[in-house]
Amino acid sequence: MKVDILAFGVHPDDIELCAAGTLLRHLDLGYLVALCDLTQGELGTRGTATLRLQEADKARLILGDLPRENLGLADGFFQHNQESIVKIAEIIRHYRPEIVLANAISDRHPDHGRASKLVSDACFFSGLVKIQTIDAQKKSQKPWRPKAVYHYIQDRNIKADLVVDISNYMDKKIESIMAYSSQFYNPDSVEPETPISSKAFIDFIKAKNRYLGRDIGVDYAEGFTVERNIGVKNFFDLT
Numbered sequence: 657m658k659v660d661i662l663a664f665g666v667h668p669d670d671i672e673l674c675a676a677g678t679l680l681r682h683l684d685l686g687y688l689v690a691l692c693d694l695t696q697g698e699l700g701t702r703g704t705a706t707l708r709l710q711e712a713d714k715a716r717l718i719l720g721d722l723p724r725e726n727l728g729l730a731d732g733f734f735q736h737n738q739e740s741i742v743k744i745a746e747i748i749r750h751y752r753p754e755i756v757l758a759n760a761i762s763d764r765h766p767d768h769g770r771a772s773k774l775v776s777d778a779c780f781f782s783g784l785v786k787i788q789t790i791d792a793q794k795k796s797q798k799p800w801r802p803k804a805v806y807h808y809i810q811d812r813n814i815k816a817d818l819v820v821d822i823s824n825y826m827d828k829k830i831e832s833i834m835a836y837s838s839q840f841y842n843p844d845s846v847e848p849e850t851p852i853s854s855k856a857f858i859d860f861i862k863a864k865n866r867y868l869g870r871d872i873g874v875d876y877a878e879g880f881t882v883e884r885n886i887g888v889k890n891f892f893d894l895t
Contacts, residue, residue: 657723660687662753662802664744666771667697667731668712669836673861674808675757676719676829677822678878683720690723690751691716694744694771695731702847703838715835718828723751732767736774744778746789749797756802760810761881768810776805776883806880809868816879818886819868821895823875826865830858 661682665671671679671691679689693712696705703711709726716724727743734740748756758775759768781787783801791797809816822829834840838847841855851857862876869877872895888894 657690657750658688658752659690659723660753661689661755661757662692662748662751663689663757664692664694664759664771664775666694666734666759666767667700668693668695668708668726669697669715669833669839670759670768670810671757672715672719672829672832672836674760674810675878676832677825677865677876678757678808678820678880679719679722680825680828681820681822689720690725690753691719692725692727692744692747694727694729694734694774695767696726696728697731699731700839701850702845702853703836707838708836711836711838715832718832718835734767734770734774736770736777740774741778741781742787742789744775745782745787746791746797748779748782748802749789749800750791752800754803756805757880758805758807760812760814761807762812762814764811772807776807779805805883807883809864809879809881813864814879814881816868817882819872819877819879821869821872821874821877822865823869823877826862826876830862833858833861 663671697708698705716722759772761772762769779802783799785799789797865876868879
């Protein structure tokens with residue numbers, strides 16, 4: 657299956673928090689999208705790995721019954737090594753995306769920046785002919801390198817290189833986030849409070865997206881940083 661956009665997150669819910677609106681917008685434009693979580697988020701204070709997988713499945717259905725993979729790398733302790741790169745390359749070669757979305761280049765959670773670098777490097781190595789990978793049918797995969805890697809913005813306010821208008825998709829984005837009922841605001845939960853479990857955190861997400869939208873004159877936007885210069889055919893492609 658070939659897709660246009662392959663979105664990676666180191667933890668289930670990273671994609672929903674930071675890029676769900678962008679993915680929904682592109683789905684409406686007719687593009688194909690797939691998701692991949694590197695870990696099961698098993699070190700999270702609330703919930704369990706099993707529950708996080710169930711919540712991730714619920715979220716993918718909300719976003720449009722999208723294909724979703726989980727690589728089962730060790731939450732908190734995954735390594736930037738050959739094994740991890742090959743696992744990610746197998747997914748890239750399977751879906752053959754034009755664009756990859758990845759975690760923030762630097763953030764409060766150390767996994768985010770580490771995963772950002774790991775996915776970016778895997779995108780490069782996935783294009784090398786001499787790196788051999790096999791698919792689920794034990795057949796050799798062909799090399800594939802995405803045209804661009806964009807990194808979404810997470811907790812820290814990194815300056816965005818580009819923003820995407822998600823004004824029409826904010827409600828659906830929040831719905832996908834709230835699929836992770838173990839992690840976010842739930843007045844009936846008896847689990848420990850965390851920085852993301854309060855009602856104020858959802859308000860923070862909305863405020864961040866409103867802030868990013870202000871520069872381009874829209875209600876809500878999601879921001880991304882780039883690895884290389886962006887080319888446009890004319891100035892009027894930009895808003």
